[in-house]
């Protein structure tokens with residue numbers, strides 16, 4: 001099947017890594033439906049993607065709200081007819097929380113609702129369409145499933161949940177739908193934000209040098225792998241978690 005007739009839906013696709021994934025897929029001829037809670041970012045993004053205006057839609061969506069999620073999936077199918085790829089990416093990217101003895105249940109629940117339950121809800125509503133096309137899903141987790149800083153419990157728990165959810169879904173939905181996970185390390189996204197908040201990355205040599213690959217990552221580094229995992233070439237890969245971190249989690253560090 002020609003790539004041009006395929007449709008991907010991407011949550012959190014109006015900024016950051018999700019926007020990089022959207023641009024990569026549009027460039028490869030996919031149709032893309034973007035869900036994001038931030039309508040200003042959505043409007044900016046549609047303006048920037050003007051070249052692809054027939055192939056992209058933005059739907060303001062809150063992934064924690066099932067009615068909003070259902071409406072996003074309905075609008076995507078109404079516009080493009082079917083869904084071949086799902087990218088669950090929308091999240092609260094700030095990993096920090098109050099120290100655990102002071103962490104409120106509200107803050108805990110809010111992060112889990114967005115970063116984990118949101119992935120479940122969008123998957124639930126997209127699966128009937130993915131089954132029909134023998135499509136694929138990619139869930140964005142984080143290298144924080146493997147290593148932690150202090151005071152990151154809610155974020156890390158949500159990301160660990162995503163890795164586990166991924167293999168559970170791969171088993172439940174196979175052989176019709178493949179489900180994989182991509183865990184980015186340090187990805188600089190300041191130049192992929194909505195216009196009012198965009199800035200050039202402010203990174204030091206030290207930031208770059210601590211990566212075996214010699215640099216901090218960009219949304220393009222993640223997007224290439226996501227596009228591959230959605231494609232038929234990846235037809236024998238499901239239930240896995242792939243690390244994209246410039247080698248950072250492979251580097252042994254001793255305190256000086």
Ligand SMILES: NC(=O)c1ccc[n+]([C@@H]2O[C@H](COP(=O)([O-])OP(=O)(O)OC[C@H]3O[C@@H](n4cnc5c(N)ncnc54)[C@H](O)[C@@H]3O)[C@@H](O)[C@H]2O)c1
Nearest residue numbers: 012015016017036037038062063090091093142184186187
């Ligand atoms: N940037 C990194 O270094 C990094 C590293 C590992 C993992 N990640 C993960 O990658 C994903 C994207 O992160 P990013 O750095 O691009 O962040 P970002 O803040 O630039 O983008 C996240 C997008 O998600 C949207 N969003 C937030 N809550 C939402 C909701 N309830 N419903 C719909 N949309 C919502 C935001 O409006 C935003 O556009 C997140 O899941 C994050 O945890 C990022």
